Amino acid sequence: MKKCIVISLVCLSFLGCVEEFNLDLNKVKQRVVIEGLIENTSGPHYIRVTKSATGAFIKNNYLDIDENVEIIDDAIVVVSDDSGQIEQLVSIPQNSQNEDIFDKGGYYKTTNFKGELNRKYTLKVTTKDGEIYTASDYMKPPPTINSLAYELRILEKDGQEYYVPLLSFFEPQETTDYYLIAQNFVRSNPNRISSWNFEVLSDKNLNTGDIQIFLDNGASPENFGYYYYFTGDEINIKTSSISEETYEYFKFLLEQFKQDGGVYKPTPASPPTNINNGGLGFFQASSFIKSKVKIK
Known part of the structure; x- marks a missing residue:
């Protein structure tokens, strides 16, 4: 009898939460x-x-x-x-x-x-x-790029070999610097998808001097995840020096791309903007330097 009462209360609680709501998008x-x-x-x-x-x-x-x-x-x-x-x-x-x-x-x-x-x-x-x-x-001035190389990795699940980009640049640490790093895939195999993805980086946790970072993940509007290069592929990197406001804008976008709509995920929201008068979007001024290397 007690089980029946509990089940009935649960059902009523769900029914009690249902309320018809018409969202007029035209308004x-x-x-x-x-x-x-x-x-x-x-x-x-x-x-x-x-x-x-x-x-x-x-x-x-x-x-x-x-x-x-x-x-x-x-x-x-x-x-x-x-x-x-x-x-x-x-x-x-x-x-x-x-x-x-x-x-x-x-x-x-x-x-x-x-x-x-x-x-x-x-x-x-x-x-x-x-x-x-x-x-x-x-x-701001563009970063000083020392070199662009790549390193061999092996997938644990099937032993397949792939490569990840290794970017080396000089970090002065005289001021707080922010970077936007975009990479493009020029595939040796035309059946593989070629697209741009990007990630942002702050030097707050970096040491002064020559820095090496692996560019093994990033995001784009199409997807989020890890990006694998193979023999014959060409790696194209565009490293931009950006302002703190631009960094926060792209960082927010990256976080939004990661959201899967789960119940414990934050509600999607509009990214920060530097447009006044209630406008949306962002106006960006940044310098860049390009690097490329082909995996032999």
Whole structure:
């Protein structure tokens, strides 16, 4: 009898927690999403302006947003630095034949703006409705890369041989430095997937001098996990020096990629942003250096 009462109470507790709730997505306020990157090159540099929708992820240092987002192609987008350099960006027509990688629309590009080290960069976006969004970021010098090598590993489960990248660089420790390391797979076997993944690193726990780190994991919007290289593959590494704000932004994204939706996992949230006026996204200014090595 007691078992029946307990079972009945449990069932009632579940029934009592059920409440019909209609979520009207049409009433959810859209927010402007701005993603941009200025690097230590002569450009062009790109900024994307859209309105928030179902989701957005950083891919290859640029924002790859769902197809259903609403693009903003009539904004006034201006970038400047603390040396007096200033330029209004040009809107790229959607599905432009000359800019096919940006065929989703909402992209703006520079024509003469040069990214230089040790400069503070400011972005200003003015929408057709008169809303103004600004953001700033500082471009630190790139890290000093000593070498890029690889080391043989063996999988315990089947004894298969593979390689992991070994990056060596100099860490001055004069200031707190932050790095974003992205790697691209150029496969000798075309059946293997080739894609960019990235990870972030702080020097807070590093020693001064020459540092060696294994790049054996990372994340991308497609997946999270370990990345194996094989004989004949080419390893391409892009090491960027980033600000603390950029580090926190990408660190948050990496944590979000790891979430599997489990009951004890934190609720997904919007990443930190340096866009003011309630905007989403991030404006990044960073310098980089590239390295590559082919596994023989």
